[in-house]
Structures are given as structure tokens and as C-alpha cells.
Amino acid sequence: MQMKKYNYIIAVLLSCQGSIYAQSVPVKKQETKDMTLEMYRKQIDSLDKTLIEVLGKRERVVKEIGIYKAKHNIPPLQAARFQQVLDRGIAAGDKEGLSAELITEVLNAVHKESLRIEEELKHK
Numbered sequence: 001m002q003m004k005k006y007n008y009i010i011a012v013l014l015s016c017q018g019s020i021y022a023q024s025v026p027v028k029k030q031e032t033k034d035m036t037l038e039m040y041r042k043q044i045d046s047l048d049k050t051l052i053e054v055l056g057k058r059e060r061v062v063k064e065i066g067i068y069k070a071k072h073n074i075p076p077l078q079a080a081r082f083q084q085v086l087d088r089g090i091a092a093g094d095k096e097g098l099s100a101e102l103i104t105e106v107l108n109a110v111h112k113e114s115l116r117i118e119e120e121l122k123h124k
């Protein structure tokens with residue numbers, strides 16, 4: 001009889017532990033997951049900031065080129081030079097594991113903006 005009573009108490013204790021465990025584990029897992037995601041997103045935010053700062057620096061150089069070209073009657077579009085920019089970009093991207101398609105799309109977008117800026121400066 002005494003043994004049965006202890007068995008019952010042990011069984012109750014184990015089931016309580018089980019339920020605490022069952023409740024706390026998913027919450028902990030979720031918290032860890034959120035913290036990991038948060039950490040990765042902080043890295044992304046910081047890298048995006050760097051990316052935008054670099055784009056800003058590039059654009060400021062393009063403006064200087066645009067002023068120089070306007071002054072010396074040099075056309076904004078320099079196809080051979082842009083091809084060189086593309087080729088170098090694709091090679092550098094390849095070393096970073098980036099596809100030629102991505103680099104081409106990004107640099108074409110950047111180049112389009114360069115031409116818009118330089119054309120605007122030409123007609124000022």
C-alpha cells in the first residue's frame with residue numbers, strides 16, 4: 001500500500017514536470033529563433049546602409065564626371081567604358097558568389113541613373 005502511494009506521488013510529480021517542460025520548451029525555442037532572426041536582420045540593415053553609402057559616393061563621382069563632360073563636350077554615354085565596368089563587376093561578383101545576372105541588373109540600373117544625371121548636367 002505504502003509503495004503504491006509513493007508510485008502515485010512520483011507519477012504526479014513526473015507528469016507535472018512533463019507539463020512544465022512541454023510549455024517552456026516551445027517558448028524558449030521561439031525566443032531563440034526571434035533573437036537569431038533579429039541578429040541577422042541587424043546585419044542586413046547595417047550592410048544595406050553601407051551599400052547605400054557606397055551608391056551615394058559613386059553618384060557624387062558621376063556628378064563630377066558629368067560636369068567635366070558637359071564642359072568638354074564629351075557625350076554622357078561611353079559604351080566601351082560601361083562594358084569594362086560590367087565585365088569587372090561580373091568578375092568581382094563571381095568571387096563573391098553572385099550571379100552575372102544580378103550584377104548586370106544592378107549595374108544597368110546604376111548606369112541608367114548615371115546617364116540621367118549626366119544628361120541633366122549637359123542641358124543645364
Ligand SMILES: O=C(O)C(=O)C[C@]1(C(=O)O)C=C[C@@H](O)C=C1
Nearest residue numbers: 065076077078081082085111114
Ligand atoms: O566613365 C564614365 O564616363 C562615366 O560617366 C561613368 C559611367 C558609369 O556610371 O559607370 C556612366 C556613363 C558612361 O556610359 C560610362 C560609365
